[in-house]
Amino acid sequence: MLARAAKEAVKAASGLRAYASASGGLPPRKVAVLGAAGGIGQPLSLLMKLSPYVSELALYDIAGTPGVAADVSHINSKAAVKGYAGEDQLGEALKGADVVIIPAGVPRKPGMTRDDLFKINAGIVKALVEACGKHCPKALLNIISNPVNSTVPIAAETLKRLGVYDEKRVLGVTTLDVVRAKTFYAEKAGLDVSKVDVPVVGGHAGVTILPLFSQAVPNAANKLNDADIDALTKRTQDGGTEVVQAKAGKGSATLSMAYAGALFADACLRGLNGDPDVVECTYVASTITDAPFFSSKVKLGKNGVEQIFGLGELSAYEAEGLKALMPELRQSIQKGEDFALEKQ
Ligand SMILES: NC(=O)C1=CN([C@@H]2O[C@H](COP(=O)(O)OP(=O)(O)OC[C@H]3O[C@@H](n4cnc5c(N)ncnc54)[C@H](O)[C@@H]3O)[C@@H](O)[C@H]2O)C=CC1
């Protein structure tokens, strides 16, 4: 049993990474992680060190990165690793970056919403994105810091002000919602999780997270009733809170987020490298609803977002969910934009 599980895990890992052996012929790519000494930052740095798509890995935080970088750099994979600590080293960390992953900021404690993090994280994201606009304006930004529904609009406004905004290059990371939806759906329907896909649209907070189980592959409608779908939807929406409560004051999801962040960053890198079939859900500037930012399936290419796919056919339950999420999503976007404009 254990041997089989171990074999499956190795297969999954090699499918994800193909490790260094697949890296021949790939163009050199620099990835910077901002907040690299944190709960997400450390395992994410480890996973990006294992990525065959990364040749240079810059690990930045306000402190602690020399240690993380020294540790991760001993792994015998391709990427050259360097640690950067403190604001005066931020420019150097960003220079030449193709992808910048931003998990910098404070996490939730039990009883808090993601929006409760706005007060601290809005300023952190704004300052870091400003530096990106100055030092690597062409990089794809992967924004993990919460509240994502507001931090992505903050990033957009900040870059607009610097005159370097490209809406194809600012991406909010909602991959963990997809990862959770796949896991919960496969478990409930008794499916092989490695063969499951579930689009998740909307935003990244509570009811704004809308999994589209009616479009899940494979379709398990004959195995799941309306109550099951309702329970799966709520569990996906509350996935972050489930972890926050289980950690009981010691933060929020870090390991599953690092996994999801690495999947998404690899997808961005594959797109940059010209892989023609890279489709992921991500929270971006969008016109598919009347909210100026929205998460949906997106094709990633040489310049970031190449195509934004529509929502497809929704079940009546999902259509209700969509209607219900719009006011909160719009409000969070407005709050982010107001903040960025106020702080000019
Ligand atoms: N998008 C998503 O799906 C998810 C987002 N998150 C969010 O990710 C963020 C980070 O979470 P954790 O890693 O658990 O927190 P953490 O507190 O363990 O780590 C955050 C790191 O950011 C660093 N930091 C703070 N200010 C900084 C600055 N100005 N420049 C560079 N680094 C700075 C800290 O020194 C720390 O090392 C939180 O806002 C959390 O809510 C967490 C899970 C999922």
Ligand SMILES: O=C([O-])CC(=O)C(=O)O
């Ligand atoms: O719930 C949180 O605060 C962290 C997060 O965004 C998630 O785990 O989805």
